Amino acid sequence: MVVDxxxxxEGLVKNFGRVRALDGLNLHVDEGSLLALLGPNGAGKTxxxxxxxxxxxxxxxxxxxxxxxxxxxxxxxxAHIGLAxxxxxIDEFMTGQENLxxxxxxxxxxxxxxxxxxxxxxxxFDLTDAANRSAKTYSGGMRRRLDLAASxxxxxxxxxxxxxxxxxxxxxxxxxxxxISTLVAEGSTILLTTQYLEExxxxxxxxxxxxxxxxxAEGTSDELKQRVGGDRIEVAVARDGDLxxxxxxxxxxxxxxxxxxxxxxxxxxxxxDGTRQLASLVREFDAAGIEITDLQLHRPSxxxxxxxxxxxxxxxxxxxxxxxxxxxxAS
Amino acid sequence: MxxxxxxxxxxxxxxxxxxxxxxxxxxxxxxxxxxxxxxxxVPELIVFVAIQxxxxxxxxxxxxxxxxQVPGGQYVNFLMPGIFVQTVAFGGVTTGISLxxxxxxxxxxxxxxxxxxSSAVLTGRTVADLARNLFTVVIxxxxxxxxxxxxxxxxxxxxLGILVLMGFSFAFxxxxxxxxxxxxxxxxxxxxxxxxxxxxxxASSAFVPVxxxxxxxxxxxxxxxxxxxxxxxxxxxxxxxxxxxADTRWALIQSVAWILGILLVFIPISVLxxxxxxxx
Numbered sequence: 001m002v003v004d005x006x007x008x009x010e011g012l013v014k015n016f017g018r019v020r021a022l023d024g025l026n027l028h029v030d031e032g033s034l035l036a037l038l039g040p041n042g043a044g045k046t047x048x049x050x051x052x053x054x055x056x057x058x059x060x061x062x063x064x065x066x067x068x069x070x071x072x073x074x075x076x077x078x079a080h081i082g083l084a085x086x087x088x089x090i091d092e093f094m095t096g097q098e099n100l101x102x103x104x105x106x107x108x109x110x111x112x113x114x115x116x117x118x119x120x121x122x123x124x125f126d127l128t129d130a131a132n133r134s135a136k137t138y139s140g141g142m143r144r145r146l147d148l149a150a151s152x153x154x155x156x157x158x159x160x161x162x163x164x165x166x167x168x169x170x171x172x173x174x175x176x177x178x179x180i181s182t183l184v185a186e187g188s189t190i191l192l193t194t195q196y197l198e199e200x201x202x203x204x205x206x207x208x209x210x211x212x213x214x215x216x217a218e219g220t221s222d223e224l225k226q227r228v229g230g231d232r233i234e235v236a237v238a239r240d241g242d243l244x245x246x247x248x249x250x251x252x253x254x255x256x257x258x259x260x261x262x263x264x265x266x267x268x269x270x271x272x273d274g275t276r277q278l279a280s281l282v283r284e285f286d287a288a289g290i291e292i293t294d295l296q297l298h299r300p301s302x303x304x305x306x307x308x309x310x311x312x313x314x315x316x317x318x319x320x321x322x323x324x325x326x327x328x329x330a331s
Numbered sequence: 332m333x334x335x336x337x338x339x340x341x342x343x344x345x346x347x348x349x350x351x352x353x354x355x356x357x358x359x360x361x362x363x364x365x366x367x368x369x370x371x372x373v374p375e376l377i378v379f380v381a382i383q384x385x386x387x388x389x390x391x392x393x394x395x396x397x398x399x400q401v402p403g404g405q406y407v408n409f410l411m412p413g414i415f416v417q418t419v420a421f422g423g424v425t426t427g428i429s430l431x432x433x434x435x436x437x438x439x440x441x442x443x444x445x446x447x448x449s450s451a452v453l454t455g456r457t458v459a460d461l462a463r464n465l466f467t468v469v470i471x472x473x474x475x476x477x478x479x480x481x482x483x484x485x486x487x488x489x490x491l492g493i494l495v496l497m498g499f500s501f502a503f504x505x506x507x508x509x510x511x512x513x514x515x516x517x518x519x520x521x522x523x524x525x526x527x528x529x530x531x532x533x534a535s536s537a538f539v540p541v542x543x544x545x546x547x548x549x550x551x552x553x554x555x556x557x558x559x560x561x562x563x564x565x566x567x568x569x570x571x572x573x574x575x576x577a578d579t580r581w582a583l584i585q586s587v588a589w590i591l592g593i594l595l596v597f598i599p600i601s602v603l604x605x606x607x608x609x610x611x
Binding site: 050053054055056075078079081083085086087088089090091092093094098102103104105106107108109110113114116117120121124134150152154155186 | 339340341342343344345346347354357358361362365368369372373435436437438440441442443444445446447451609
């Protein structure tokens, strides 16, 4: 028997009129892990989440969530998932506690259990003081926390978070990351969508990069970064005259593949052993009397990964269409 | 915020073993309560629910009342049934606006992801709007009485009239629910919601006798459900001597037929629409 993933999708297709939102999407989420679906606006992330949460029916392909088929067994899936969508879905005129109790009742908990669970969640999400205030008085961060709490009422086996930090200030975003990390550490299974490369890097066990309705790359954050080459060391020297000697040192220490930007007095080369090479470079420059103004170890970001991946795709298709579409989405 | 250190919580078991129609009822009650809380807590809605109808009664009674002649009776008695019908029809529009708002805020998506009855969001909302319309009608009855409205007949006829009026309110809420689910934005629900209500309520016998209208308009106004219901109420309240018992009975039958017809069409198509809808 095949082991069921918490979420498993094969060849998902969804069209909206003439627009193909999903174009054969394949992905799976292992139990107890967080998969980040990373992509720009319009890549199909939300459509995928809506199919997994049974809000939309796929036009083609198959998907199972918590072991149940999204088309044939939507009611079974609903009893096993939590969803926090892109917009904060709470009732403004009810208090925090009333919101959570309502969701509990709609999951068909008894009134008493719905109340006990909501009190528990209010404590965990630091909303006790605001529990009896109407949600419209809440700050953006508090709303997001209440919204996330609402998705956790039944401690669902599979949790879907669709861009959970969009529109939050940096501090609230950090708080949400803390909560999500805790959930993962405690064994939750989560599918999270995000436009923030940083966010996927921070939270995800595995990342699936989506563009134009397909997964174009998948792996751990490190695996994806390796696809754009490893770490690089960059040096800037103070005097023009030192550039040549600095490059010699760098070639000896790093590799012969050192690139030089004489205009900016900078050079950079690939590094296999980042921090130790940094230290020895500093010693050698010092010994040679080369004054440096900047020295850094540059690790490729997921931004680099994304540009590499989508740039290559645009070349392969050899039409202007994908890049034009890309430009429109990016704007 | 104190950082969250542990989120492990108690997993409570859902209640099982109840038939689907019981859940449809219980889920609808949970959501009706939510809608009623909203009405009570939003000051703007109280204006719509109580103050605006009072204003209409007073304006029509004292501004138009002197100019409009109705055969064989006082205008205030002719007016009140008409204004009841107009008020519940306008009140029904809020059903669609609220649903469109829930859709925009992502609440409908959340509700649809829960293992709850798929009719409950709509029945909860329409039942809450029915309760709100009943409250409005009671206020208008009191104000109407203060400005000279005097229904005759027996209490049974009076209560039957209110019951049919509420049936009409419920039916209009379902039309409005369907409109709200189709247009999906609050602004569109507002304009689409009112655009068909205005001709329906004003090109009717609600405020003036149909006989005063040009003949091409009379054809529409006579068969308009608003006119039919207003005439049924006038008959039941014994405020229009021009209506015979047979006229009243016929208007009543037509009103009930309209209500049942609307519900029979709009409940199923609204629920079907709800099951397929998502926020943009």
